[in-house]
Amino acid sequence: MTPFATRLHEAVRRKGTPALVGLDPRFDLLPPPVVESARAQASADANSLKAAAFEEFCLRIIDVVAPLVPAVKPQAAFFEELGPAGSSALARVMVRARQAGLIVIADGKRGDIGSTAEAYARGWIAGEDRDAAPWAADALTVNAYLGRDTLQPFVDVARERGGGVYVLVRTSNAGAGAFQDLDVGGRSVYRHVAAVVEELAAATADADGFGLVGAVVGATWPRELAELRAAMAHAPLLVPGYGSQGAGAADVAGAFRSDGLGTLVNSSRAINFAWLEEPYRDEYGPDRWEDAVEAATRRMIADLQSVLPAVS
Amino acid sequence: MTPFATRLHEAVRRKGTPALVGLDPRFDLLPPPVVESARAQASADANSLKAAAFEEFCLRIIDVVAPLVPAVKPQAAFFEELGPAGSSALARVMVRARQAGLIVIADGKRGDIGSTAEAYARGWIAGEDRDAAPWAADALTVNAYLGRDTLQPFVDVARERGGGVYVLVRTSNAGAGAFQDLDVGGRSVYRHVAAVVEELAAATADADGFGLVGAVVGATWPRELAELRAAMAHAPLLVPGYGSQGAGAADVAGAFRSDGLGTLVNSSRAINFAWLEEPYRDEYGPDRWEDAVEAATRRMIADLQSVLPAVS
Numbered sequence A, B: 001m002t003p004f005a006t007r008l009h010e011a012v013r014r015k016g017t018p019a020l021v022g023l024d025p026r027f028d029l030l031p032p033p034v035v036e037s038a039r040a041q042a043s044a045d046a047n048s049l050k051a052a053a054f055e056e057f058c059l060r061i062i063d064v065v066a067p068l069v070p071a072v073k074p075q076a077a078f079f080e081e082l083g084p085a086g087s088s089a090l091a092r093v094m095v096r097a098r099q100a101g102l103i104v105i106a107d108g109k110r111g112d113i114g115s116t117a118e119a120y121a122r123g124w125i126a127g128e129d130r131d132a133a134p135w136a137a138d139a140l141t142v143n144a145y146l147g148r149d150t151l152q153p154f155v156d157v158a159r160e161r162g163g164g165v166y167v168l169v170r171t172s173n174a175g176a177g178a179f180q181d182l183d184v185g186g187r188s189v190y191r192h193v194a195a196v197v198e199e200l201a202a203a204t205a206d207a208d209g210f211g212l213v214g215a216v217v218g219a220t221w222p223r224e225l226a227e228l229r230a231a232m233a234h235a236p237l238l239v240p241g242y243g244s245q246g247a248g249a250a251d252v253a254g255a256f257r258s259d260g261l262g263t264l265v266n267s268s269r270a271i272n273f274a275w276l277e278e279p280y281r282d283e284y285g286p287d288r289w290e291d292a293v294e295a296a297t298r299r300m301i302a303d304l305q306s307v308l309p310a311v312s
Helices: A004-015 A032-041 A046-065 A076-080 A084-099 A114-124 A152-161 A189-202 A222-231 A249-255 A286-305 B004-015 B032-041 B046-065 B076-080 B084-099 B114-124 B152-161 B189-202 B222-231 B249-255 B286-305
Strands: A019-023 A071-074 A103-110 A139-142 A164-170 A213-217 A237-239 A263-267 B019-023 B071-074 B103-110 B139-142 B164-170 B213-217 B237-239 B263-267
Touching (some): A004 A103, A019 A046, A019 A286, A046 A071, A046 A084, A071 A084, A076 A084, A076 B114, A084 A103, A084 B084, A103 A114, A103 A164, A114 A152, A114 B076, A152 A164, A189 A213, A189 A222, A222 A237, A222 A249, A237 A249, A249 A263, A249 A286, A263 A286, B032 B046, B032 B286, B046 B071, B046 B076, B046 B084, B071 B084, B076 B084, B084 B103, B103 B114, B103 B164, B114 B139, B114 B152, B139 B152, B152 B164, B189 B213, B222 B237, B222 B249, B237 B249, B249 B263, B249 B286, B263 B286
Parallel strands (some): A019 A071, A019 A263, A071 A103, A103 A139, A164 A213, A213 A237, A237 A263, B019 B263, B103 B139, B164 B213, B213 B237, B237 B263
């Protein structure tokens, strides 16, 4: 069994970038050709139509980005909004991403206790063997509010399967600090969560020094990002907030280890819906939306390369 | 539109009990007749078989408990473990529960930011109109670690649809205190979450004085339960931990308002799998497992009645 972090960094080295493309389909923003194609195939039921369109949209993005980036991050919520039809589409999208050689991080932010947490883990963390779970993620995002003991079932399943877990530590939203920043005797709540993550990561470290437990830390908080990289030396980081949420390459530089490993930087909307944004909107338009996805991905990769150490 | 808390308490008054039956199917614990029946109908695929068995098991429990209790709480994780087949089964179980006149609280512990949180809310909180969401819950359990702003989309969808939200405040697991109890200048993290819940609940209070935002508070912490009832006077409480997790009726007495309203007490495994436990095991056995469910439910109702004020 190859540990998750080893597989992840092998992919990062091969692609030469830590760029992570989010798969965040929104029906109102889909390119018209995708919607028309789905309409021709799907049943009249609104959620089935949307699910077919989401699936086609994501499969096409996967085809575009698979040669360029090491990993994708499908957002479970947008599929779940469509009910079982969406859940089935998500499962197929994840399988296709794995077949395309991508690491898949399911953004489900699950969290529960005991056997319930284990059920989520078994449903979502397939790890190395993509037939091991119905939603075939390499790793799953997890919420730790319920306590350290509630992380253990996720860690156990991930270890058994060669998968990973990304614990929410400091999120990218404007109001993230409401509970995460509360001051516990000079140390924030998120630092307490980070301490548990580091302990679990250190205990499962691979040859590169990274464990199977990582952390989600928003790019919108550059100071906390550098602080948390230091505090969680063994934890792979997943950094959302680059792109549409306003952070740039300079903001994420502090998230990396000096050898360029240890971090994935995510962009979702700025890539998925590049066809709606300048400078791609005028150049490509809805019929060449996939070219806009490719251009936006290449721009992100170049942008990150300008500030990061070369991956060694 | 009738507010969630009004509909909930109407059901509590009608049934004369605050007992909430969890639907927590576990394949290894299913009565053999349920598994055999599913095997006769379902395809050979392991997850489809299990999903068919979960569905039949839950539908039968619904038929038994619908005349006795106001509400059921399906645990999303156990269905998700089975992939899309499980998700579809869960949707049908929830529809049947609604058709049987039960309030349905989906235990999904979802949490995310902005439009992502809204997608979860739209997928799960149907509110008064059970066609409004593919998983037709009246209310959804939600995790607030991401911040106060991340609760707002859930609250907005719930308000629009006559649904509700139960925020995890103090959970019932042994390690719940790891982050929830951290001391923020003399006040625990969970009290900070509770303060936000109370504010959102007070702002949406119905004629009985209860809002559409409630809180999950474990029965395994009786002192905190009474403290939190006082701190969240307008919040409906959902109290897990009674039964299999060790708490008794006396432990939950402090969770109720003096008129007997404001709280649901949940029992899952002790009712679902009563056929495996004394005194039901010897009396009923696997063929009469539904009688065991009924007996365990009636015992819980009587147990709660012995310590609670009569609902007025």
